[in-house]
Structure formats: structure tokens, C-alpha cells
Amino acid sequence: MSTLGFCEMTISYDGVCAVNSFNNILYSGEWLCLIGPNGAGKSSVLRAAAGLVKYSGSVAIDQKEIPTTSARWRAQHIAYVPQTPLMPEDMSVYEYVLLGRNPHIKHFASESAHDKLVIEKVLTRLDLTRFSYRLVGTLSGGERQRLVIARALAQEAPVLLLDEPTSALDIGHQQHALELVDTLRRENGLTVVSAMHDLTLAGLYADRLVLMHQGVCVASGSAQSVLRSEILAEFYGVSARVHHEPDGTVVVIPKRSTSN
């Protein structure tokens, strides 16, 4: 249960500015979704918050600024799931989830009984217990995605960052994965920031959308206010129809330019 604040976050690679003065505050348990065209800086924001790229400005959890020097402290508070996690094929499922306990285990120590208990709970919660001794390489795409989320949960961090969590999944597994994140966030009060390409799914699950373009936040708000055809045309260069379902769901449908 923690708030997450970005204050004047600026990221540049070799002098080229990738993200310019990103500001945002998430309340505890909120799901914020970063959308925007390729290269807009969505992943950079997540990677910076996870401590993988240098940034100026600050990221704060419960108004406490994250020290840039302690990877360990950061990992206790922020769990990060990359777009394509590197999953060693010959590692067992249990060992993989155990990696998530690293920020809580002392440098040279082994896992404690408490760590094992947390892993058991996470495995049970994500229905992975029967896979415990299976090797990661033998799992399907959907099971792998669950496993990565399991590792992130084992970190017991109040903030969860997801970079394109569903890009490699079919429509059914996309829904399962996002439903899972949604349930976990309700149960555990996780604060979630995700970067997503599928605008309909983004609008469906996130509390708030932030549209980024060339490193700058250009629109922010609910799905209804951000997902408008003229905004999408301007920043994505797409011609799309936006359809509003009676339940409030916003559906984005690309238009074909030539009709036959």
C-alpha cells in the first residue's frame, strides 16, 4: 500500500533526450498505463524507475525519495517485469521464484524459512505449485508469464512495473494475465504502472492513461478522455474509430484506408 511519485524525471541517452520532465503521482493501489507510439519513452520511464537507466529528477515511494545508490532498497519497494524476461531454460520454477526473494536475503546468506513460506504462498496463489520442480524451458508462454509475475510478487514490493506484459500472448492469455494483475492489485493493494500497446486493453484495465509522445506526456486521464480519434491521429498517425460500449469500455478500431 504505497503511493508512487515521479518528479521532473528526465532521461537522456548519449545526450539525446528520451524522456523530458515526467511528472505523475499514483495513489496507493492505482493502475496507471503508459501508452504512446514506439520510442515515446514509455519503457524508459519504467526502466528508470527500476534503476536500470540513469535519470535526473526523482522517484518517490510514500513521499520518500528512492536513493539511487541502493539497488537493494529499490528492489524491496519496486518489482519490475521486463518486456522479454531472460528466463534460463534449465532453471527450476521454484529456483526462479526464489530469485524474487533476493532483495530480502542478506548478501551472502541463504533463504530463510520465511522466504520459503513466501514462495510457497506465491506459487499456490498463482497456481504454479505443481510446476515447482519443472524446468522453466518446459513451460508454455502463458505459464511463463505467470511465473514472471510470481517472481515479482515474491519480491513483496508495493509497486509493480510491467513493460508490455501481454505482447507475446494470445488474446485469452492476455486477458488471464491482466485479470491476474488486477486481482492481485485489489487483494494486495499493489500500485501498478504498465506500458502497453493494445489501447483497448489499456483502457479496460487501467484507472488512468498517460499518453507519451517524443518523451513528453501529452495527455492524461480516463480512457474516455484520452482515447479519442483526433488525439490518436495526431500522436500515433493512425486513422481509427473509437467506439464506446454502453458499460463505458472504449474500443479502438483501426480503419482501412481503401474500401473494396
Next chain:
Amino acid sequence: MSTQGRDHSVLWFSLSGLLVVCAMLFGVMIGPAGPTWWRIPLELINRLPLISVDSGVSKVDWNIVWMIRAPRVVLAAIVGATLSVSGASYQGVFRNPLVDPYLLGVASGAGLGATLVFAFRGNEPSTWLIDPLPLASFCGALIAVFITYTVGTSFGRTRSTVTLVLAGVAVTSLTTAIQTFILQRNNDVIRQVFSWVLGRLSSATWGDVRLVLPYVVISTVVLLLHRRLLDVLRVGDDEAIALGVNIRRVRLTVVLAATLGTAAVVAVSGLIGFVGIIVPHAVRLIAGSSYRKVLPLSVLLGAAFLVAADIPSRILADPAETPIGVITAFFGAPFFLILLRTRKNES
């Protein structure tokens, strides 16, 4: 395969421990001169406190066992354990299964140091108070790795492991070139250098054991302490950082510790190939790929393997010695090919 079932680590650890004890016992029992083999265990029991057994081993015979065979067996165990655990650690840190402990120029640096000593003193036996050979090869190894590391880490900002390995290749070429040049100008020592390069344990003394022990103990302890962190590094630099690992510090410590151990054993035994690759891989096949098991089991099985490999090296071409590097490569290379084949079939 093994990780699919229940956890068998206790079994594997006790089996490996037993294997080390057996190999070392055979190691002191077998040899061209000395007492009849079955008398030796009896004498060993006799030497235990409070127990007295008549083994019929004479004092001269016991000296052969204790002053010639025993240090050789102990040194083989130390060298095998160190090469294996260093090899496994290097493989973990560089995330490359084909890396051996001689990467980063340890071998060529030590070779150059040894060559310099041979070239300098020629065929004359050493008149120095201390044998300069281990010292020179140890320094050569450390200097080579130091250059590799400084060059490799100062240029590579992003893919530091790749630049590090490339720097190792460059340093190896450079030192080998210098070594070849010196050898060409000093034809008379080629034989000695060649026999050094193939590795030997034949001249092992308790002094050698005492010489390497401090370095080897420090190196092994540091590496074993990092076994869990090496598992975290397996998911790549980015995710390891996100999981709270200070990867620069871990990588530097592991590389330094593995190099220290390797340089120390290379200094007394020369270059013994293949141990650092085949032992860790054999361990992975039987006990799974987690470094939490791979590192400690490599210590045990590496010791057992080299002690065992040293036995044929003594008796195969009796009274001459077969270089132990020849034995390890002779068994190691085919084993490695079989291993690659089974790996392929599994996937």
C-alpha cells in the same frame, strides 16, 4: 532431468564426498615404488591416535607414501577443486557455458612468466633459495588479468562482459606472441616450457601445498559465498539489477577470486586443461543448474576427478610420467562431446 524430481542434494553431496575420499585413498595406495598397496590403509589406521595395527610398512616405505605420494594426491585435489570451482564461477559470471578458468589471460600470462624464468636460467638447475618458477607464473597470470580487466572495463560501457572477453583474447595473443619470440631465441628450453604447459603434479611437495593453500582457501570461500548471487545473475544484468544485485561489485569480486585461485594453482601445476569445463558441466547434468549446488559439488568432484586422473598419469608409461594435461584432455574431450550430444537430444 534431476531437478524434476525431489531434491537429492544430500545424496549427491555425500556421494561426492565419498568419491573424494576413495580417490585420495587409491591415490596414495598406487605407485611404482613403495609398500604393497593393501598395507597402506592399515598403516593409515595405525597412524590414527589411540589405534595400533601392525601394518608391516617400513619407515622407508612410509616415507615414499608420505613424502612423495601424499603431497601429490593432496595437490591434485586442491588443483582439481580450484580449477573446477573457478571454471563454474567464470561460466556464471560471463553467462557462457564454454568459458574455462584460463579465460582473461591467466594461462598465457602464467606461461610467459614461466618461460621468462626458463629462458633466464637456461638448463642450469636453480641455485636460488626459493624456486622462482611458481612466483613468476603467478605474477604473470595476475598481471595479464589485471591488464585484461582494466582495458576491458574502461571501454565497454554497455556490454561489459563481451568487451572483457575480447580484451582477454587480445592479451592472450600478445603474451603468446612475446612467449613465442622468447622461445625462438632460446631453443634449449623449449622442452621444459612444453612440459610445463602440459601441466604436471609429479614434483609436488608439501611446500607446494603450503604455497597455494592460502590463496586457494580464500578464493574458494569467496566463490562459495557468491553461489546464490550467481543464480540471480543468470537472468541477465538488467533483471539482476532490478532484483537488487550490485552486479559490478559481484562480478568484480567473483572474477578476482576465481583468478586468484587459478593463478595460484597454475603456478605450481602448470596448465591442466578441461577440468574447469567438464567438471561443472557433469555436476549440472546430475544435480541441476543452480549454482547453489554447482559450486560446492564442483569443489568435491573436481578434487576427485583430478586425483583419479593422476593415477593413470603415473602408471600408464611407467617409469616415465604421462603429463596429466594429456590424461584430462584425453578423457575430457570425448566426455564433452557426449555431453553436447545428450544436451541436444534433450531439447
